Structures are given as C-alpha cells and as structure tokens.
Amino acid sequence: MISCRDLTRRFGDFTAVDHLTLEVAGGAICALLGPNGAGKSTTVKMLTGLLPPSSGQATVAGLDVAKNPLEIKRRIGVLPEDLGLFDDLTVEEHLLLTGRIYGLTSHETTLRTEQLLRVLSLADGRNTFAGYCSNGMRKKTAFAMALLPNPQVLFLDEPFESIDPLTSKIMHDLLISVAARGVTVFLTSHILSMAERIANQFIMIRGGKIVWNSSLVELTQPLEDMYFDLVESPSAEDLAWLGCGRS
C-alpha cells in the first residue's frame, strides 16, 4: 500500500532523508521511530505530497505520489506535524469543510461529524475557534479531519503527543479497528510504549537512513532496548552542579 525506493530529500547541503526504501502492506500499522531531526516528518511530507523528493520514487495506494497528487489526496487522511488548522474556523466547521471538499453529501458529512465529535470528546468544544483551542483539542480536530473522508491510508505525524490518556486509548482502539478493516496506518511517534502496543511493523531511522526495519529483521529484544541500542543512547553525562551549592 505504501512503497518507496531510494527516497531522498536534501535541503541545500543537508540530507534530511537519505535513500529511504520501504514497503508497508495493506492493513498494516507501521511506526516510524527516530530522534528529533531524524527525517520522520520529512518522510511523511514526501509520502503525502507536501514536499517533493529530491530523488527517488514513492507510491501510495497504488499511485505515484509525484504523478497523481490530486487523486492521492482523495485516498489518504493526514494528521500533519503542524496539524494544518485554520484559526478562523471552529472545530465543527473544520469537519464540515472536510466532508464537503472530499465529496461527501451534506447528510453524510453531518452524520460523520456528529459521530467523530462524540467519539473524540470534542462535542463540548465544537463551536470553539481552532485559534482558541488547547493543543489536545487541536490535535483531536486534525485527527478527526484525517478520519472523516474514510481514507485508504492514514498518515499520522506524532498522533499521541499532547493527548489525554482516555483519548489516547480511544485513538489506539480506533486505529486497531480501521487497520483490521484494511486501512493502512503509517505513524511517527516518540512514545515507544504506545508504538509497541499499536504497530505491527517498526522502522527506525537515524540521520535520514533506516537502521532497522522489523519486516526484514525480527524484533529480538524489547522495542525500547532496541531503540537505545540502534538509534540513540541516553547521555551518561552527570550535571554535577544540579542540586549542589544552593544558597
């Protein structure tokens, strides 16, 4: 369902994503893991058509990302890194806008909007302008916008950050159930425990390069240990001045 070969993105002399090659099957939940600046968001941006690659190829839902940008947008749902919300629209208006633009009927749009507002505990804040929403509400609104058109592939950039535990659980259950119905989920996360619970494919990247892909090499130890071994090790330096010599 998602496939890329030698996908590369350079910004001047800096290579953010370096010859990335991966395959994600239909109905899989793939977690892309890595430290800040590893190239996770750049990868998502290239796969969703937000950023053209410097070289390489990517196909999503059977379509070449570079050649079919409009058709791809109709088939995917995206929770972008910056959430992509308009300050001058309310939570509910964002969902109504999404439904109509993706070609749903007014009735279907209203029905799905009501359900999503209820399920994601957004009903009370439905009339709040996005510019006045909390981080969590904004993320839930963007998540609801990704789900509303019933996409074939979901791209979620750090979906669980700044979300309360209950919504996190609801999102987890929703993603598991949509994946069971054949929707492919591609997510990035820093919350390793959540990624381990939800995903069935893991890809770790560092410096724009894949250092481990679970579809090629089996998980031999807990995900967190694997991450610290392969991607980054915690700093061992002691800040000796902390807690000492206070007057």
Add this chain to the structure above:
Amino acid sequence: MARLRAILGALFTAFRRDTKSLGSFASNNFFLMSLLFLRQAGVFVYLIVGLVMFFPLSTDPLRKIPPVRLALWPLSPRERRLLRIASPWLNPLTWILAALAVWAASGKVTVALWAAIAAVFTLGFVAPSLPLAPSKELWRRIPNLPGPLNHLIRKNLRELLSTLDFYAALILSVTVLVSRVAGRRLPQEALLPITVLIVLALSSYAQSLFGLDGPAALTRYHLLPVRGWQVLAAKDAAFLLAAFVLTLPLAPLLGLAGALAALAVGHAPSVNRRREQTRWRFSSGASFGNGLGQLVLMAGAAGLVQANPLFLLPLLAGYLGSTWWYGLVIERGRLDS
C-alpha cells in the same frame, strides 16, 4: 537591577528585530493615495497618516514576553512595577509622544492633534489585551454560502474582517449611505471616484491574500483535494463579496469591476511573494508599483464598465485567466517558498 537590565536588553533586541510592522503603512494603497492626492487637505491628511502610521507601531514591548514566562520569572513586585514603567520607553513612539506633549504645552502642536495621536497610540497599545470574544461571536454568524468551498470562503471573510482595511472602507461606505438616507443627492460624477476609493481601501489586502494564513493553514491547502484555482477562488470570493456589499450604496457593478482588477493584479504578489500580515493592522502591499498598477487598473476598469457594462466580460476573462494561472503556481508549491 541586573535582572531588569537583562529583561529590558532582551526586549530591546526582540523589539528592534520586529520591524515588519514599520513597513506596513508604507505600501498600503490607501496611505499612498492619501499622500498623493490629499496633500492639500491639511489636518485631515495628518490624521489619516497618524492613524495608518501610528496604530501599527503602537505595540506594548512587554508583550514580546509570553505572559506565562513573565509570571514564572522570580521578580519581586517592585521589579515588576519598574519593568511595567520602563518597557514602554523601548518603543520610539513613546518618546515621540512625549516630545509632542512638550510641543503641545509650548503651543507648537495643537492639544487636539496631540490627543488624537495619543488616543490612537493608546488604543494600539492596549487593544491586544482587550477581550475580542464578542467579535468572534459575531463572526460565527457569517451566513453559509452554497458549494463545497463554503467554509473556506467564510474563513477568508473572517480574516478580511480582522484587517483595518475593511473598516476604512466601511467608514467610507457608511458615510455615503447615511448621506443618501438623509436625502442628499450625490453628484453623478462623484459615483466613480468614491466607488473606486472604497475598493482602493480594500485593495492592499488583495496583494496579500494569504498573509493571515499561518504555515499550518498552508499545509492544509496542500492536503485538501482541491485545485489551486479553487483555493484562490475561495479567497477572491470573500474579497468580491466584501467589495460588492460595501459599494452597494454607490455603484456595485463598478465596485465589482474595480475589485476584479485589484485581484487580477494582486494574485501575483499574493502567491509569489507571500508576506505575513498582522491582524488589526492595515494590510501591507507588495510594492509601490503593485499599488499604482492596482489603482490605475481599478480606475480604468470601473470607468470602462461605467461607459459600457459589457466591458465587464473581458475584465472577467482576464481575472479568470489570472486565477487559473496562479492556481497552477500554488499547486507547484510556490506559496511555501
């Protein structure tokens, strides 16, 4: 005192860097037109210049520090009071206002003019702290429009309503309306220039259509399965709607012609050179050339349509061509660069 010095030093650096608002008045069409054509108007033109110039500059430097951060810093109540008193003096306008006060006392500037400028300055200083929720409530009531772009157009209307350009045009429009309701006959030859003046007051916004959209909104435009021309058309629809309504007391067809011309010229700078705009400020245009181009084309288009309404057709064709072309430019990702 070392703490205060450090904070004031950081504030000064931040305030000095934020020079964007300094340029906002210099390329506003209404301001340029005021300078070019109303030089003979005396105090009136000074007040317009004062309003356009002083309002964008009159910001509280202390607002550069996020309130939560300021509250968390270990400052004594005395230090906080001192900071409150000292920080406005980082804004050069405070010094200008003080100098004007001295001149007013010595009779070199009229007290009324000083009071007017001081009022504008104070309003700009405290406006961001005032609760704006009621106006947001009002904006919620913008009626729904037919079609899938309904909510995008409503959003764009809300953006336009948060610029001072709209209110400058509104004041002109309401003045004409009141005059007409009072039974005063407007000379036929005044119809065209006043209509163009109203559209002119809005026209700088047409050069910065995406100026109030943050980076997140630009991401969303690229994610929505719509063509670039549709994104642009949603922007234009809000502008045309506002121009049409505001010119209703005069000659709406001429207003529409002027607005179409303003948009046709404004698409290029809006898409190719997106400049961030600030709410509750006048929009800044791209350049003097663009402003002049808009003015000449708006006046020409409105004049031609006044002579023969059929001229609206080629004007519409030109506008549609511009929308289509710059829609393609949006699809190529030009807005983000």
